[in-house]
Amino acid sequence: MSLVSSAQRVPPQVLLRWSVMVAAVTIALKSLAWWLTGSVGLLSDAMESIVNLASAAFALLMVRIAARPADEDHPYGHHKAEYFSAGFEGLMIMVAAVGILWAALDRLRAPQAIEQLGIGVLLSVVSSAINGGLAWLMFQSGRRHRSMALEGDARHLMTDVWTSAGVIVGVSLAAWTGWLWLDPVVAIGVALNILREGVHLVWRSSEGLMDRALEPEVIAEIAKTLRQFEHRTIRFDHVATRRSGRRRFVDLHMHMPADWTLGRAAAVRASVEQALMSAVPGLRATIQLLPTDVEAHFDDEEDLI
Template sequence: MNKQNQNTKNNFSFQRNVAIIGVLLFVGKLVAWRLTNSDAIFSDAMESIVNIIAAFLGLYSLYLASKPRDEDHPYGHGKVEFITSGIEGALVIFAGIIIIGQAIVSLLNKNILDRIDYGIFIVAITAVVNYVLGYLSFKKGKTENSLVLKSSGKHLMADTVTTLGVVASLLVVYFTKIYWIDSLVAILFGLYIIFVGYKIVRKSLSGIMDEANPDMLRKLSSFLNEHRKPTWIDLHNTKIQQHGSHLHLDAHLTLPWYFELREAHKEMEELVKLIAKNSDRNIEFNFHMDDCKSFSCEICQVENCSARQHQFIKKITWDEKNISQVQKHSLKN
């Protein structure tokens, strides 16, 4: 089993454990709700249902993402992570709306809470477990470059904030007997949950739409500037797509026009291997070789070039903007 398959298997096992623990935490919150009659705890329990659904969606997406590419999916199945992440974000927003709605109902009905101490103890335990699980999920997601694990981790940690808000409101109610405080805190954290859900949805949409990632392009251009060869006259029309934990890199490399095909291909392979060797992710490359033009002489650093038509004037430092521009580099653009 290769490293990529092993990582996928580990991610799947981890997400399965998240789903199982999510079910147990949901049951614990339901018990706390039945004991206390707290609408805030009930809202938190309903938010846990979203955790469970999201966890199983994550399992399914990790299963699909692990499948090799085929005739119908030449780039693989990795983009399913963006779809399930978007669904999870939408569910988070929906949970926030439920929390706010239930809190308003609680305010209107003036509910009286019972056995608050038991509720505080049970809900506090679920908060600790949720946070630890969320932190581990987010950390593993960053290590494995898994959007599913990262969004799941953010969701669980956001749920922890909500649960702590419930605990705080229960503590205040326990000592003051001012029951509407419980509902007010629930409304505030419901708004926070909606904001977190929006960010998850926004991130998933950017992946589905292949939105440009300036940070990736910035890191790539900075790295290549340090290892750039004079014969690599310019790098343009660079695009990076994310497919699950994989990346797809398109770019045009401008080389001296008089290079033979074998020599030009060797230069391109050298650049590809340089990027692949220094990346922590699997990358599929699609490089196109362009020949230099007369205006390229002004930025070309090849010394003693017998085909030079203009004097060298200035070196163009690669950055996230010029390596992504469509045209070859020149002093005019």
């Protein structure tokens, strides 16, 4: 079994528990690096790791809620809980960005010498390597499980990795050249970068909560499957798709001759549903049967009142 295949099989909850533990370790390493050097750039890196810890803990809670089965109050399940995780993580990133900007602007007005750079950089490199490895595992598992929570946490961790790389370069240049203003300038760049990532996560979360259509390639696969059943006596229309957490849904109308028996029509519908769910993993199909000469309308004004 390949390394990628093994990574994809790691359950989301396990990875998020790892993320919580890794966040605690990286907070300790990066805080120590900041304490030793006094660098505001490394302080910004440590602050982002605190956000990682809070976000990973919230994501773990949301994934557990999303995994609950449907109940009387939530007949369609709890899958959308993962979108709240991504939205919360985005907001936390934005809060961290504001805090970093505040500290960086204060240090820009009063630059401070950087001490014990070698040890501080080493600690930052070690923590970044840990975050990078975990982010890779999360991306692989997130694709397999179609988990917005995992994807959000993985993106945040990768942002943290690139942030650390930028901080290390900037802080090293500041110490080497003696241009102490480089340290807070790097921190400001870090803040703006993670602010952009936070806005992106909040936007994606809101898109999911508004029942965004499935990916174009998935819609194409659905259309390809339906064409296999099209006939001069059978046609499909009003095909609508949406995504809810890990679940995918498609609703459509299937038109067939009015003189067909209910048993025959139901058998054909069952074949179409099975084909769709086999072609698209995690898909739930809802097919309404209609006679060939009957059309349904959903856009009448009275339906919107």
